[in-house]
Amino acid sequence: MEDEETKPLPYVRETVLKKRKTNEDWAVKRRERLGARKNRGKENSKFAIKRPEEFVKEYRDKELDLVRMKHRLKLRRLPADNIRSKLLFVIRIHGSKDMHPMTRKILNKLRLRQILTGVFVKANEATLKMLVSVEPFITYGYPNLKSVRELIFKKGCGKIDKERIPLTNNDVIEQALGKFGVICLEDIMHEIATVGSHFKEVASFLSPFKLKCPEGRLRMKKKPYKNGGDSGNREDQINELIDKLN
Known part of the structure:
Protein backbone atom coordinates (compact mmCIF):
# COMPACT_ATOMS: atom_id res chain seq x y z
CA MET A 1 0.00 0.00 0.00
CA GLU A 2 1.40 3.38 -0.98
CA ASP A 3 2.47 5.45 1.97
CA GLU A 4 0.31 8.55 2.49
CA GLU A 5 3.41 10.76 2.86
CA THR A 6 4.58 9.86 -0.69
CA LYS A 7 1.29 10.68 -2.34
CA PRO A 8 1.49 13.71 -4.68
CA LEU A 9 -0.25 16.88 -3.57
CA PRO A 10 -3.65 17.48 -5.17
CA TYR A 11 -3.63 19.75 -8.20
CA VAL A 12 -5.04 23.24 -7.61
CA ARG A 13 -5.76 25.52 -10.55
CA GLU A 14 -3.88 28.78 -10.77
CA THR A 15 -7.11 30.78 -10.80
CA VAL A 16 -8.11 29.23 -7.47
CA LEU A 17 -4.75 30.10 -5.94
CA LYS A 18 -5.02 33.68 -7.19
CA LYS A 19 -8.52 33.97 -5.73
CA ARG A 20 -7.29 32.68 -2.36
CA LYS A 21 -4.44 35.19 -2.39
CA THR A 22 -6.86 38.01 -3.27
CA ASN A 23 -9.23 37.00 -0.45
CA GLU A 24 -6.38 36.87 2.07
CA ASP A 25 -5.11 40.30 1.02
CA TRP A 26 -8.64 41.70 1.26
CA ALA A 27 -9.11 40.24 4.75
CA VAL A 28 -5.82 41.75 5.95
CA LYS A 29 -6.69 45.19 4.55
CA ARG A 30 -10.17 45.02 6.08
CA ARG A 31 -8.73 44.24 9.53
CA GLU A 32 -6.32 47.15 9.14
CA ARG A 33 -9.15 49.51 8.17
CA LEU A 34 -11.31 48.39 11.10
CA GLY A 35 -8.37 48.78 13.49
CA ALA A 36 -7.61 52.27 12.19
CA ARG A 37 -11.29 53.24 12.45
CA LYS A 38 -11.43 51.96 16.05
CA ASN A 39 -8.29 53.94 16.98
CA ARG A 40 -9.71 57.10 15.37
CA GLY A 41 -12.90 56.65 17.35
CA LYS A 42 -10.92 56.41 20.59
CA GLU A 43 -8.90 59.51 19.74
CA ASN A 44 -11.99 61.49 18.76
CA SER A 45 -13.78 60.51 21.96
CA LYS A 46 -10.93 62.01 23.99
CA PHE A 47 -11.51 65.41 22.41
CA ALA A 48 -15.28 65.23 22.12
CA ILE A 49 -16.98 68.37 23.42
CA LYS A 50 -19.81 67.71 25.84
CA ARG A 51 -22.94 69.77 25.77
CA LEU A 145 -14.81 24.24 47.25
CA LYS A 146 -14.72 23.45 43.52
CA SER A 147 -14.96 27.14 42.59
CA VAL A 148 -12.27 28.11 45.09
CA ARG A 149 -9.92 25.42 43.79
CA GLU A 150 -10.45 26.23 40.11
CA LEU A 151 -10.06 29.98 40.60
CA ILE A 152 -6.81 29.62 42.54
CA PHE A 153 -5.27 26.88 40.37
CA LYS A 154 -6.35 28.35 37.01
CA LYS A 155 -6.16 32.11 37.55
CA GLY A 156 -4.27 32.56 40.81
CA CYS A 157 -1.61 35.29 40.79
CA GLY A 158 0.26 36.78 43.71
CA LYS A 159 1.09 40.42 44.19
CA ILE A 160 4.76 41.04 44.93
CA ASP A 161 6.21 44.57 44.77
CA LYS A 162 3.00 45.68 42.99
CA GLU A 163 3.52 43.11 40.22
CA ARG A 164 1.27 40.16 39.31
CA ILE A 165 3.22 36.93 39.59
CA PRO A 166 1.61 33.65 38.35
CA LEU A 167 1.57 31.06 41.13
CA THR A 168 3.51 28.45 39.17
CA ASN A 169 6.30 28.14 41.73
CA ASN A 170 5.76 27.33 45.40
CA ASP A 171 8.99 29.16 46.25
CA VAL A 172 7.18 32.45 45.51
CA ILE A 173 4.37 31.50 47.89
CA GLU A 174 6.76 30.40 50.64
CA GLN A 175 8.75 33.60 50.32
CA ALA A 176 5.64 35.78 50.69
CA LEU A 177 3.53 33.74 53.13
CA GLY A 178 5.92 31.25 54.72
CA LYS A 179 5.89 33.13 58.03
CA PHE A 180 2.16 32.35 58.26
CA GLY A 181 2.70 28.64 57.59
CA VAL A 182 1.47 28.92 53.98
CA ILE A 183 4.04 27.44 51.60
CA CYS A 184 2.14 26.06 48.58
CA LEU A 185 -1.00 26.38 46.46
CA GLU A 186 -2.83 23.77 48.54
CA ASP A 187 -2.17 25.84 51.67
CA ILE A 188 -3.57 28.94 49.97
CA MET A 189 -6.66 27.06 48.86
CA HIS A 190 -7.21 25.64 52.36
CA GLU A 191 -6.78 29.03 54.04
CA ILE A 192 -9.27 30.67 51.67
CA ALA A 193 -11.84 27.86 51.68
CA THR A 194 -11.88 27.57 55.47
CA VAL A 195 -11.46 31.33 56.13
CA GLY A 196 -8.50 30.47 58.33
CA SER A 197 -6.66 32.59 60.86
CA HIS A 198 -4.45 34.11 58.15
CA PHE A 199 -7.22 34.64 55.59
CA LYS A 200 -6.61 38.40 55.44
CA GLU A 201 -2.92 38.01 54.61
CA VAL A 202 -3.53 35.30 52.00
CA ALA A 203 -6.45 37.15 50.35
CA SER A 204 -4.35 40.34 50.20
CA PHE A 205 -1.47 38.42 48.62
CA LEU A 206 -3.77 37.10 45.87
CA SER A 207 -4.27 39.60 43.06
CA PRO A 208 -7.88 40.17 41.97
CA PHE A 209 -8.89 37.33 39.66
CA LYS A 210 -9.24 38.40 36.03
CA LEU A 211 -12.29 36.63 34.66
Whole structure:
Protein backbone atom coordinates (compact mmCIF):
# COMPACT_ATOMS: atom_id res chain seq x y z
CA MET A 1 0.00 0.00 0.00
CA GLU A 2 1.40 3.38 -0.98
CA ASP A 3 2.47 5.45 1.97
CA GLU A 4 0.31 8.55 2.49
CA GLU A 5 3.41 10.76 2.86
CA THR A 6 4.58 9.86 -0.69
CA LYS A 7 1.29 10.68 -2.34
CA PRO A 8 1.49 13.71 -4.68
CA LEU A 9 -0.25 16.88 -3.57
CA PRO A 10 -3.65 17.48 -5.17
CA TYR A 11 -3.63 19.75 -8.20
CA VAL A 12 -5.04 23.24 -7.61
CA ARG A 13 -5.76 25.52 -10.55
CA GLU A 14 -3.88 28.78 -10.77
CA THR A 15 -7.11 30.78 -10.80
CA VAL A 16 -8.11 29.23 -7.47
CA LEU A 17 -4.75 30.10 -5.94
CA LYS A 18 -5.02 33.68 -7.19
CA LYS A 19 -8.52 33.97 -5.73
CA ARG A 20 -7.29 32.68 -2.36
CA LYS A 21 -4.44 35.19 -2.39
CA THR A 22 -6.86 38.01 -3.27
CA ASN A 23 -9.23 37.00 -0.45
CA GLU A 24 -6.38 36.87 2.07
CA ASP A 25 -5.11 40.30 1.02
CA TRP A 26 -8.64 41.70 1.26
CA ALA A 27 -9.11 40.24 4.75
CA VAL A 28 -5.82 41.75 5.95
CA LYS A 29 -6.69 45.19 4.55
CA ARG A 30 -10.17 45.02 6.08
CA ARG A 31 -8.73 44.24 9.53
CA GLU A 32 -6.32 47.15 9.14
CA ARG A 33 -9.15 49.51 8.17
CA LEU A 34 -11.31 48.39 11.10
CA GLY A 35 -8.37 48.78 13.49
CA ALA A 36 -7.61 52.27 12.19
CA ARG A 37 -11.29 53.24 12.45
CA LYS A 38 -11.43 51.96 16.05
CA ASN A 39 -8.29 53.94 16.98
CA ARG A 40 -9.71 57.10 15.37
CA GLY A 41 -12.90 56.65 17.35
CA LYS A 42 -10.92 56.41 20.59
CA GLU A 43 -8.90 59.51 19.74
CA ASN A 44 -11.99 61.49 18.76
CA SER A 45 -13.78 60.51 21.96
CA LYS A 46 -10.93 62.01 23.99
CA PHE A 47 -11.51 65.41 22.41
CA ALA A 48 -15.28 65.23 22.12
CA ILE A 49 -16.98 68.37 23.42
CA LYS A 50 -19.81 67.71 25.84
CA ARG A 51 -22.94 69.77 25.77
CA PRO A 52 -24.02 71.58 28.96
CA GLU A 53 -27.04 69.28 29.33
CA GLU A 54 -24.71 66.27 29.22
CA PHE A 55 -22.72 67.66 32.14
CA VAL A 56 -25.95 68.26 34.05
CA LYS A 57 -27.21 64.73 33.37
CA GLU A 58 -23.86 63.20 34.38
CA TYR A 59 -23.86 65.17 37.64
CA ARG A 60 -27.45 64.22 38.43
CA ASP A 61 -26.81 60.53 37.70
CA LYS A 62 -23.84 60.50 40.07
CA GLU A 63 -25.79 62.25 42.79
CA LEU A 64 -28.64 59.78 42.27
CA ASP A 65 -26.16 56.95 42.77
CA LEU A 66 -25.19 58.43 46.14
CA VAL A 67 -28.84 58.89 47.18
CA ARG A 68 -29.64 55.28 46.29
CA MET A 69 -26.60 54.08 48.22
CA LYS A 70 -27.76 55.87 51.37
CA HIS A 71 -31.28 54.55 50.83
CA ARG A 72 -30.04 50.94 50.61
CA LEU A 73 -27.95 51.29 53.75
CA LYS A 74 -30.91 52.76 55.62
CA LEU A 75 -33.42 50.07 54.61
CA ARG A 76 -31.29 46.96 54.74
CA ARG A 77 -29.75 45.63 57.89
CA LEU A 78 -27.44 42.72 57.22
CA PRO A 79 -25.90 41.38 60.43
CA ALA A 80 -23.14 38.86 59.82
CA ASP A 81 -25.14 36.30 61.82
CA ASN A 82 -27.59 35.94 58.91
CA ILE A 83 -24.85 35.01 56.42
CA ARG A 84 -24.72 31.27 55.67
CA SER A 85 -20.97 31.24 54.96
CA LYS A 86 -18.00 33.26 56.14
CA LEU A 87 -16.55 33.22 52.62
CA LEU A 88 -17.86 35.40 49.80
CA PHE A 89 -16.64 35.85 46.24
CA VAL A 90 -17.35 39.28 44.78
CA ILE A 91 -17.33 40.13 41.06
CA ARG A 92 -17.51 43.60 39.57
CA ILE A 93 -19.98 43.63 36.68
CA HIS A 94 -20.35 47.34 35.78
CA GLY A 95 -18.13 50.23 34.81
CA SER A 96 -17.80 53.73 36.19
CA LYS A 97 -20.59 55.37 34.23
CA ASP A 98 -23.09 57.12 36.54
CA MET A 99 -20.84 56.26 39.49
CA HIS A 100 -20.44 58.61 42.45
CA PRO A 101 -16.84 59.12 43.68
CA MET A 102 -17.82 57.51 46.99
CA THR A 103 -18.86 54.35 45.14
CA ARG A 104 -15.55 54.31 43.26
CA LYS A 105 -13.67 54.71 46.54
CA ILE A 106 -15.43 51.68 48.06
CA LEU A 107 -14.80 49.56 44.95
CA ASN A 108 -11.13 50.51 45.08
CA LYS A 109 -11.03 49.49 48.73
CA LEU A 110 -12.46 46.12 47.69
CA ARG A 111 -9.73 46.01 44.98
CA LEU A 112 -12.36 45.83 42.24
CA ARG A 113 -10.97 48.50 39.93
CA GLN A 114 -11.92 46.77 36.67
CA ILE A 115 -14.97 45.03 35.24
CA LEU A 116 -14.92 41.22 35.47
CA THR A 117 -12.44 41.06 38.31
CA GLY A 118 -13.23 39.09 41.44
CA VAL A 119 -11.94 38.81 45.01
CA PHE A 120 -12.47 36.60 48.03
CA VAL A 121 -13.70 38.48 51.11
CA LYS A 122 -14.63 37.51 54.64
CA ALA A 123 -18.27 38.08 55.52
CA ASN A 124 -18.39 40.49 58.44
CA GLU A 125 -20.40 43.58 59.24
CA ALA A 126 -17.93 46.03 57.71
CA THR A 127 -17.62 44.03 54.46
CA LEU A 128 -21.38 43.55 54.12
CA LYS A 129 -21.92 47.29 54.51
CA MET A 130 -19.49 47.98 51.67
CA LEU A 131 -21.14 45.36 49.45
CA VAL A 132 -24.60 46.85 50.00
CA SER A 133 -23.20 50.33 49.26
CA VAL A 134 -21.92 49.34 45.81
CA GLU A 135 -24.46 46.59 45.08
CA PRO A 136 -25.58 47.78 41.60
CA PHE A 137 -22.00 47.43 40.36
CA ILE A 138 -21.20 43.98 41.79
CA THR A 139 -22.56 40.50 42.32
CA TYR A 140 -21.47 38.10 45.04
CA GLY A 141 -22.28 34.83 46.74
CA TYR A 142 -20.99 31.73 48.49
CA PRO A 143 -18.29 29.94 46.45
CA ASN A 144 -18.05 26.18 46.90
CA LEU A 145 -14.81 24.24 47.25
CA LYS A 146 -14.72 23.45 43.52
CA SER A 147 -14.96 27.14 42.59
CA VAL A 148 -12.27 28.11 45.09
CA ARG A 149 -9.92 25.42 43.79
CA GLU A 150 -10.45 26.23 40.11
CA LEU A 151 -10.06 29.98 40.60
CA ILE A 152 -6.81 29.62 42.54
CA PHE A 153 -5.27 26.88 40.37
CA LYS A 154 -6.35 28.35 37.01
CA LYS A 155 -6.16 32.11 37.55
CA GLY A 156 -4.27 32.56 40.81
CA CYS A 157 -1.61 35.29 40.79
CA GLY A 158 0.26 36.78 43.71
CA LYS A 159 1.09 40.42 44.19
CA ILE A 160 4.76 41.04 44.93
CA ASP A 161 6.21 44.57 44.77
CA LYS A 162 3.00 45.68 42.99
CA GLU A 163 3.52 43.11 40.22
CA ARG A 164 1.27 40.16 39.31
CA ILE A 165 3.22 36.93 39.59
CA PRO A 166 1.61 33.65 38.35
CA LEU A 167 1.57 31.06 41.13
CA THR A 168 3.51 28.45 39.17
CA ASN A 169 6.30 28.14 41.73
CA ASN A 170 5.76 27.33 45.40
CA ASP A 171 8.99 29.16 46.25
CA VAL A 172 7.18 32.45 45.51
CA ILE A 173 4.37 31.50 47.89
CA GLU A 174 6.76 30.40 50.64
CA GLN A 175 8.75 33.60 50.32
CA ALA A 176 5.64 35.78 50.69
CA LEU A 177 3.53 33.74 53.13
CA GLY A 178 5.92 31.25 54.72
CA LYS A 179 5.89 33.13 58.03
CA PHE A 180 2.16 32.35 58.26
CA GLY A 181 2.70 28.64 57.59
CA VAL A 182 1.47 28.92 53.98
CA ILE A 183 4.04 27.44 51.60
CA CYS A 184 2.14 26.06 48.58
CA LEU A 185 -1.00 26.38 46.46
CA GLU A 186 -2.83 23.77 48.54
CA ASP A 187 -2.17 25.84 51.67
CA ILE A 188 -3.57 28.94 49.97
CA MET A 189 -6.66 27.06 48.86
CA HIS A 190 -7.21 25.64 52.36
CA GLU A 191 -6.78 29.03 54.04
CA ILE A 192 -9.27 30.67 51.67
CA ALA A 193 -11.84 27.86 51.68
CA THR A 194 -11.88 27.57 55.47
CA VAL A 195 -11.46 31.33 56.13
CA GLY A 196 -8.50 30.47 58.33
CA SER A 197 -6.66 32.59 60.86
CA HIS A 198 -4.45 34.11 58.15
CA PHE A 199 -7.22 34.64 55.59
CA LYS A 200 -6.61 38.40 55.44
CA GLU A 201 -2.92 38.01 54.61
CA VAL A 202 -3.53 35.30 52.00
CA ALA A 203 -6.45 37.15 50.35
CA SER A 204 -4.35 40.34 50.20
CA PHE A 205 -1.47 38.42 48.62
CA LEU A 206 -3.77 37.10 45.87
CA SER A 207 -4.27 39.60 43.06
CA PRO A 208 -7.88 40.17 41.97
CA PHE A 209 -8.89 37.33 39.66
CA LYS A 210 -9.24 38.40 36.03
CA LEU A 211 -12.29 36.63 34.66
CA LYS A 212 -13.05 36.13 30.99
CA CYS A 213 -16.04 37.50 29.14
CA PRO A 214 -18.19 34.64 27.83
CA GLU A 215 -18.97 34.28 24.12
CA GLY A 216 -21.07 37.20 23.04
CA ARG A 217 -21.34 40.45 24.92
CA LEU A 218 -21.91 40.19 28.65
CA ARG A 219 -25.06 42.09 29.56
CA MET A 220 -25.45 42.52 33.29
CA LYS A 221 -28.47 44.32 34.71
CA LYS A 222 -28.11 46.55 37.75
CA LYS A 223 -31.43 45.22 38.97
CA PRO A 224 -31.03 42.90 42.02
CA TYR A 225 -30.58 39.22 41.22
CA LYS A 226 -33.55 38.23 43.38
CA ASN A 227 -35.75 40.52 41.26
CA GLY A 228 -34.62 39.12 37.94
CA GLY A 229 -31.45 41.18 37.50
CA ASP A 230 -27.77 40.35 37.92
CA SER A 231 -26.43 42.47 40.77
CA GLY A 232 -26.28 41.78 44.49
CA ASN A 233 -26.30 38.55 46.45
CA ARG A 234 -26.95 35.42 44.37
CA GLU A 235 -25.94 33.05 47.20
CA ASP A 236 -24.98 29.56 45.88
CA GLN A 237 -25.79 30.58 42.29
CA ILE A 238 -22.50 32.49 42.20
CA ASN A 239 -20.85 29.15 41.37
CA GLU A 240 -22.67 28.94 38.04
CA LEU A 241 -21.43 32.43 37.13
CA ILE A 242 -17.87 31.53 38.17
CA ASP A 243 -17.99 28.47 35.89
CA LYS A 244 -19.19 30.69 33.06
CA LEU A 245 -16.48 33.31 33.53
CA ASN A 246 -13.57 31.11 34.62
